[in-house]
Amino acid sequence: MMSQRNPIPRRQVLIQGGAAAAGLAILPTDIFRGWLAGFEQEAVIPWVERPHPGTRERVNVLNWEEVDSWITPTDQMFRVGHYGSPVIAESDWNLEIGGLVDRPGTFSLADLRARPRQEVVFTLECSGNRGRPSFIGAVHNARWAGVRLADVLTEAGVQEDGIEVVFFGADEGEEEIRGNTVTQNFARSLSLEDAMDPGVILAWEVNGEPLPNAHGFPLRVIAPGWYGIANVKWLTRIELRDRRFMGKFMARDYVTLRAEERDGATVWTETSVGRANINSVPAKVIRNGDSHAIHGAAWGADIAAVEVRVDEGPWRAATLGEGQGDPHTWTFWHIDWDATPGRHRIVSRAIDADGNVQPAADDPMLVNKRTYWESNGQLTRSILID
Ligand SMILES: Nc1nc2c(c(=O)[nH]1)N[C@H]1C(S)=C(S)[C@@H](COP(=O)(O)O)O[C@H]1N2
Ligand SMILES: [Mo]
Numbered sequence: 387m388m389s390q391r392n393p394i395p396r397r398q399v400l401i402q403g404g405a406a407a408a409g410l411a412i413l414p415t416d417i418f419r420g421w422l423a424g425f426e427q428e429a430v431i432p433w434v435e436r437p438h439p440g441t442r443e444r445v446n447v448l449n450w451e452e453v454d455s456w457i458t459p460t461d462q463m464f465r466v467g468h469y470g471s472p473v474i475a476e477s478d479w480n481l482e483i484g485g486l487v488d489r490p491g492t493f494s495l496a497d498l499r500a501r502p503r504q505e506v507v508f509t510l511e512c513s514g515n516r517g518r519p520s521f522i523g524a525v526h527n528a529r530w531a532g533v534r535l536a537d538v539l540t541e542a543g544v545q546e547d548g549i550e551v552v553f554f555g556a557d558e559g560e561e562e563i564r565g566n567t568v569t570q571n572f573a574r575s576l577s578l579e580d581a582m583d584p585g586v587i588l589a590w591e592v593n594g595e596p597l598p599n600a601h602g603f604p605l606r607v608i609a610p611g612w613y614g615i616a617n618v619k620w621l622t623r624i625e626l627r628d629r630r631f632m633g634k635f636m637a638r639d640y641v642t643l644r645a646e647e648r649d650g651a652t653v654w655t656e657t658s659v660g661r662a663n664i665n666s667v668p669a670k671v672i673r674n675g676d677s678h679a680i681h682g683a684a685w686g687a688d689i690a691a692v693e694v695r696v697d698e699g700p701w702r703a704a705t706l707g708e709g710q711g712d713p714h715t716w717t718f719w720h721i722d723w724d725a726t727p728g729r730h731r732i733v734s735r736a737i738d739a740d741g742n743v744q745p746a747a748d749d750p751m752l753v754n755k756r757t758y759w760e761s762n763g764q765l766t767r768s769i770l771i772d
Pocket of ligand 2 (some may be wrong): 466511512513514614615
């Protein structure tokens with residue numbers, strides 16, 4: 387995301403070269419000043435609104451102004467654990483596959499590693515990201531490795547009435563359900579069709595290393611194209627069932643409540659958070675000498691374009707960079723900006739390959755949403771140029 391580290395901005399060279407070629411008198415002090423400006427380090431100009439100081443510590447969210455590699459270093463990845471963060475010894479662990487399969491069984495990590503290895507780079511965003519104005523860094527782009535879920539399911543032999551694949555984590559908590567106090571494990575499901583997508587893997591590795599405890603050691607689901615919640619960590623059991631699964635994280639939490647308008651009437655809908663939504667953020671403004679550039683990222687869809695608007699100016703097309711063309715990773719983008727002194731508002735919007743535009747913050751789909759998940763509206767950030 388950093389612009390090229392060119393010590394002398396091109397414009398400066400051209401201005402000086404042009405003046406010299408034209409034989410104009412340049413005082414030595416002007417040359418010296420120009421030379422100094424040319425060698426000034428490029429600098430990130432901080433946004434006016436700072437992320438809430440507490441949030442970064444608690445879940446290790448990204449600080450966008452510091453993002454400078456397309457792959458998120460593992461120690462900068464945010465993490466979420468609804469029932470804490472279990473520490474599992476590999477020797478005490480195996481993966482069970484059961485329910486409506488012909489060949490139920492258990493696998494050690496070595497058993498899984500013996501199968502064909504599959505890698506995927508995937509931008510995983512928490513569906514709660516952007517749910518509060520200051521909470522904007524719960525997203526990471528990492529390289530995961532493991533085995534295809536489809537291979538494991540095919541080997542187990544899914545029976546004809548198996549339509550739902552439920553993933554259970556080792557983490558558990560106490561829940562009050564209609565007057566019952568029960569202890570239950572974190573669990574999420576995918577339909578069999580979604581689970582058989584060749585992109586979905588059971589991952590034991592991230593960025594070339596075994597999973598850290600916080601990210602699901604020894605094994606987790608990685609479901610590219612889905613929000614974070616679908617990517618079950620500390621996986622211990624996969625179960626095939628003949629009906630929809632309605633656990634807490636499918637059907638009580640992570641449910642989006644929205645008023646939809648239909649023929650002048652309001653219809654309230656509740657939908658389970660699942661597939662990712664298109665999103666983008668302006669990440670940072672970089673000054674290099676006296677030129678400025680806005681850098682950002684877009685994800686959650688097959689990104690075809692990103693447009694940027696400053697204050698009341700026109701929407702301008704950004705240049706897409708790394709990640710372009712892969713629907714499951716973020717795409718970095720940047721755009722030059724002729725910045726003038728004063729306070730400015732910068733907003734970006736991503737557009738997917740089908741022409742769908744990331745919704746404006748005041749889009750009725752967002753305004754009429756009463757829960758905080760899936761808040762993917764255009765993000766406006768303020769900056770002060772001196
Ligand atoms: N077992 C288990 N898996 C889980 C969760 C959890 O609480 N328990 N949280 C989910 C949520 S809400 C998110 S956003 C992602 C975050 O993945 P990360 O912690 O590796 O960044 O994990 C998902 N998988
Ligand atoms: Mo999440």
